Each structure stands twice: as C-alpha cells, then as structure tokens.
Amino acid sequence: MHPTTAVLLFLATNVEGSSPYISYRTSASAASIAIDRIKRENRLTGYDFKFTILYDQCDENLAAGNAIKLFRDYNVDVLIGPTTNIPAIPVFTLATYYNTPIVTWGMTSSATLDDASRYPTAGIISIGSRSLAVTFREVMLEYGWDQFVYAYSLEGDDEKCETMRDDFQNMIAYYGDIVLSYTIQIMDHSEAGLLAVLKDVSTRGRIIVPCFHEGNTRGLHRRWMLVAARNGFVTDEYVYIIPSLRSKGYAIQQDDGSYRYPWVDSTGPQPSDHEAIPGFQRSIFIVDMQGQGKIGSNYSVFEDEVIRRMKQPPYNCTDACSAQEYQHAATYAGQLHDAVYLYGLAMERVLITAPTQYRNGTQFAQYLVGTFTGVGGPIVIDDSGGRSPTLFVLTLDANNTSSIIMTVDVDQQSAEVTKLYSNEATAVWYHRKGIRPPDEPVCGYTGSKCPANVFYENMGWFIAAIIVILLTILGAILAFVYLFYAKRQEVERQNALWQIPYKSMMTVAKKGKGEHSMRSISSVPSTISSTRSSTLSENEVEIEKVAARKYTIRTLFDNKICANMRQM
Numbered sequence: 001m002h003p004t005t006a007v008l009l010f011l012a013t014n015v016e017g018s019s020p021y022i023s024y025r026t027s028a029s030a031a032s033i034a035i036d037r038i039k040r041e042n043r044l045t046g047y048d049f050k051f052t053i054l055y056d057q058c059d060e061n062l063a064a065g066n067a068i069k070l071f072r073d074y075n076v077d078v079l080i081g082p083t084t085n086i087p088a089i090p091v092f093t094l095a096t097y098y099n100t101p102i103v104t105w106g107m108t109s110s111a112t113l114d115d116a117s118r119y120p121t122a123g124i125i126s127i128g129s130r131s132l133a134v135t136f137r138e139v140m141l142e143y144g145w146d147q148f149v150y151a152y153s154l155e156g157d158d159e160k161c162e163t164m165r166d167d168f169q170n171m172i173a174y175y176g177d178i179v180l181s182y183t184i185q186i187m188d189h190s191e192a193g194l195l196a197v198l199k200d201v202s203t204r205g206r207i208i209v210p211c212f213h214e215g216n217t218r219g220l221h222r223r224w225m226l227v228a229a230r231n232g233f234v235t236d237e238y239v240y241i242i243p244s245l246r247s248k249g250y251a252i253q254q255d256d257g258s259y260r261y262p263w264v265d266s267t268g269p270q271p272s273d274h275e276a277i278p279g280f281q282r283s284i285f286i287v288d289m290q291g292q293g294k295i296g297s298n299y300s301v302f303e304d305e306v307i308r309r310m311k312q313p314p315y316n317c318t319d320a321c322s323a324q325e326y327q328h329a330a331t332y333a334g335q336l337h338d339a340v341y342l343y344g345l346a347m348e349r350v351l352i353t354a355p356t357q358y359r360n361g362t363q364f365a366q367y368l369v370g371t372f373t374g375v376g377g378p379i380v381i382d383d384s385g386g387r388s389p390t391l392f393v394l395t396l397d398a399n400n401t402s403s404i405i406m407t408v409d410v411d412q413q414s415a416e417v418t419k420l421y422s423n424e425a426t427a428v429w430y431h432r433k434g435i436r437p438p439d440e441p442v443c444g445y446t447g448s449k450c451p452a453n454v455f456y457e458n459m460g461w462f463i464a465a466i467i468v469i470l471l472t473i474l475g476a477i478l479a480f481v482y483l484f485y486a487k488r489q490e491v492e493r494q495n496a497l498w499q500i501p502y503k504s505m506m507t508v509a510k511k512g513k514g515e516h517s518m519r520s521i522s523s524v525p526s527t528i529s530s531t532r533s534s535t536l537s538e539n540e541v542e543i544e545k546v547a548a549r550k551y552t553i554r555t556l557f558d559n560k561i562c563a564n565m566r567q568m
C-alpha cells in the first residue's frame, strides 16, 4: 500500500520584477514537466503528485514560518526549495528537525549548505560556489600560474563576491599550492575608482580576478575593461579571470530574453564598445553556463514548454504571467525540473529497498546519490547530497566569439579537466600573439627585478655630459662665425683705404682753357680733360684730392682685383 506523494514546491518569489533566475511565474511548471517525464518513463506507477505552493519572497522569516506550516500542517513528504541562500539556512535546519527530505535548486550556492553532517536530509541541485574555486585552481595549474590578486565589489549586495573570497581562501588553505597575493574591495565604481584599483592590483599581480555582482546587469565588467584598455592594463601580460555562477560568460541575458556581448552597453551599442573588446580578449570566464552548457538549442524547447504550461492547472497563471518579462523561462527552471525528477528517481529506489522510510530524511538522502540526465545535461549528486557540477572555461576566439576551452568536472575538492583544444597558442592565446603569459612578468610587477638599465641609472651624468658637449659645439660655431665676421670687417676696412665712395665725389665745374693746357703739359693724352663729366673728391677727411671719371659701364671688382688693389 503506497501513499500518494505530496510534493511541495517552495518557490522563492512571486513578486513583480523578481529575479529572472528563479521567478515563480517563469519556472514553476518545470515541476509538472518533470512529473510527466517520470510517468513517461514508467517510474512510480500508480503514484499521484500533489503540489502545495507557498512563497518565501526571498525573506528568511517568511521562509522559516512557511516551512513550519508545510512540515506540520501540510505534512509534506519532500520540500523542493527554497532557492536563495539566506532563506535556505533556517529551512534546512527545520528540515533536519522534522527529518524531512529537502531538495533545493536555483541560487542556493553557499558552501554552508553543502555540509552533510549539519543538514543530513538535503539534496542540492544548484551549483555551489566552492566548485568555482576548485575550477579556478585547475585553470591556474593548467597554465602554470600560482599567484593571483582578487578585486571584489559588494555593490548589489548579493553575497556573491564575499562568498567567493571565502571560498578562494578555503581552497588556498586546503591545497597550499596557490597564493592569493592581494585582496581589495572596490568601493568606488566610477571610472576613477576602478582605475585606482587597477593601478593598485597591477603592482602585485598579473592574474587578476575581478568580481562584480550577479548577472553583470549594471555593466561593471564593461566599465572595468574600458578603464583597463584606456590606461594600459590590457597588454599581453594581463589575464582577467572572471569566475561566475549564473552566467554564460560572453553572453549577457537581457530583459527580453535575448543576449548581448559584455562589451555592448546595456542601453544599446555605443561607439566606445569597441574600446572594451581588447580587455575581454584578455579575459577567461569560468561559468556554469546557467545549467545549459551541453544542450544548446534543445534547451529552448524546454523553455517554451515551461512558459506554455504556466497557463495550465495547477498554476493557472494567465493574467499574472502575461507581461512581456514572463515570456522567457527563468534561468534555473531546468534545475527545478531536475530537482523534482531527482526526487522521483530516489523515491523509486527507496520504495524498492526501504518502502517505509520514504519520509525519513536522513535515510532518504542516501538515495539521492547518483547520476542522471537533467534538462541541461548529466547531473552527478555526490554522497554528501551536493552536486558535482561541470563548469565551463571560456575565452574569446579569433573571431571575438565565445569559445569553450575546457570543461571541468568538480567532485567536492577534486576535479577532472577536459581540454577542448589541441593547439593552445591559437585556441587560448590568439589575442596575445599565441604566447602564454607568465603570472609574473620577467622584470616583476614594477619592473624592479631586471638589472637596472645603465642609461636610466646614470641619467643625471648623461644629461650633464650631453649639455657640456652641446655647449662646446655651440661655442665653436660662435667662434667660427665671429672670426669669419671679423675677417670680412678687416677686408672691408682695407678696401675702404683705396675705394672712394661715389657719394663723397662732386662734379667739377667746366674749367677754363688754362687748366686744360696745364693738363696738356703733363703730356697725358687729352682724353680725361675732354670729358665733361669728370668728378673730383672734395672729402674734407681725404688728404689728397683725386680726379676720377665715371665709367659708362659698371666694372665688377672681384676678390682678386680687390686684393690687388689693397696691395697697391
């Protein structure tokens, strides 16, 4: 005699504008799809499933109160949910107290929940943030890096970055083979603030892990890369590793369900978008692909069905779900399907081996362990009831499009890496000339590790020497110019001794016959005396009076003639 199973859906939010990851209005019917699948696979024949749906609205007090109602008043067999970390903690405690199976999905990523000794009745379908740290370490080891810096923001206050910081520190303490050289909290999210952080971290590391709130809806990744690109922090030395759950890396989901590149501004394409691309070309994303990594187009068939079935019983969500924002399935609707399907599989097993124990949470949890195919690919539940997820490592290929370079199957603290490329240079480092960057530049972060350049070291002396040489050359030139000038002055002075300036001459008035005859006496041919235009120097300074005649042609006195004249 088998009882009817009462499945409880305990969904986070049913409020306007609630999270696109887990909204009730765009995910709840995934549970019905899972039950159809269980029936289609002839499991649990003769069973009926009954849902009771209460809302926690992401509030821990409401969650705790409603959980008690469900355990005590509704007497549920299993609780599916809650979907966020803070409400999950009191509800997990209550499930332990009432010894009732509980399976969570969605955004419950806190490592605290993944503790089988504290919460022995729980199964977790969501991916824990700890697996990001484990995958991050695998990437670091793969490329021979052992030090990195972490810059995180608390804007949006969704615990993501603090949780990641703690997970990194735990990972580092556990393995001891990687060093977190520096951690800084980003307080100022303006371009100036980000620049100050970049300057700071660049003196301590080249493998930089920036962390911003979930979903990157405020475009902080874009702003970060833009500031980096404009200020010289996207050279081939820099690697930006961005681990992120609930992400598809280089595809950011928009309100209407479509995707945009992270370098495209949220308000639409901008001219500066291209400036941000070089930053993203130097980035590596570690993401969960929102649980849709290996499926691709097949996932949209499921998503369409979720939206369609929300209008049908028992959800009857017609008017409330008619708004445009509810026409795309919640990101983690697939996980709700998987949570319900996992419960069905475990129920089937428990009925075979221990049929009376199906409400015994501690015992039931052991039947959750195993592997099955979920909506988004294979799902592995480890013996602590946690998920052993597959994470994806992405970078931009030669065409600036996202390419998966590795998948990492994480099993608690260990991981198995599957590389999806054969040529590392073109697949991973295409945008840095095919060369894998070291985690520390050859000359250190500030260049201080290289033998200092002789020139820069003695720059003062070099400059002094150069100035002296320049002055000497200048002096020589000036002396030469002066000598040349002095020589010309001298020549001119000497020329002046024999040259008679035209101005100092005066025309001689016509003379009487006597004068002519006087000249004739000197038996000089009478050519001079017969010229009317004869001139006579009347300069007072001149000692001698000289008679001169103006030539009708202009004779050129070259240097040689002048020299001869001076000799006379």
Ligand SMILES: *[C@@H]1O[C@H](CO)[C@@H](O)[C@H](O)[C@H]1NC(C)=O
Pocket: 297, 298, 301
């Ligand atoms: C989706 O995958 C299932 C098996 O996993 C297959 O039967 C089905 O045909 C696929 N649908 C599409 C649209 O590819």
Ligand SMILES: *[C@@H]1O[C@H](CO)[C@@H](O)[C@H](O)[C@H]1NC(C)=O
Pocket: 312, 313, 314, 315, 316
């Ligand atoms: C949903 O609608 C069906 C028929 O349209 C009705 O029988 C059922 O009671 C409704 N359920 C709820 C929860 O309103």
Ligand SMILES: *[C@@H]1O[C@H](CO)[C@@H](O)[C@H](O)[C@H]1NC(C)=O
Pocket: 360, 361, 362, 363
């Ligand atoms: C529930 O299961 C645990 C572990 O298997 C067992 O010790 C306990 O007795 C069970 N409780 C009931 C009420 O059967």
Ligand SMILES: *[C@@H]1O[C@H](CO)[C@@H](O)[C@H](O)[C@H]1NC(C)=O
Pocket: 397, 398, 399
């Ligand atoms: C880039 O795009 C071109 C043309 O579409 C294609 O031939 C090439 O294979 C692509 N390269 C990579 C690395 O995807």
Ligand SMILES: *[C@@H]1O[C@H](CO)[C@@H](O)[C@H](O)[C@H]1NC(C)=O
Pocket: 274, 275, 277, 278, 398, 399, 400
């Ligand atoms: C990739 O982006 C860079 C930067 O904007 C651009 O110069 C380059 O042409 C792009 N490459 C391709 C293949 O689109």
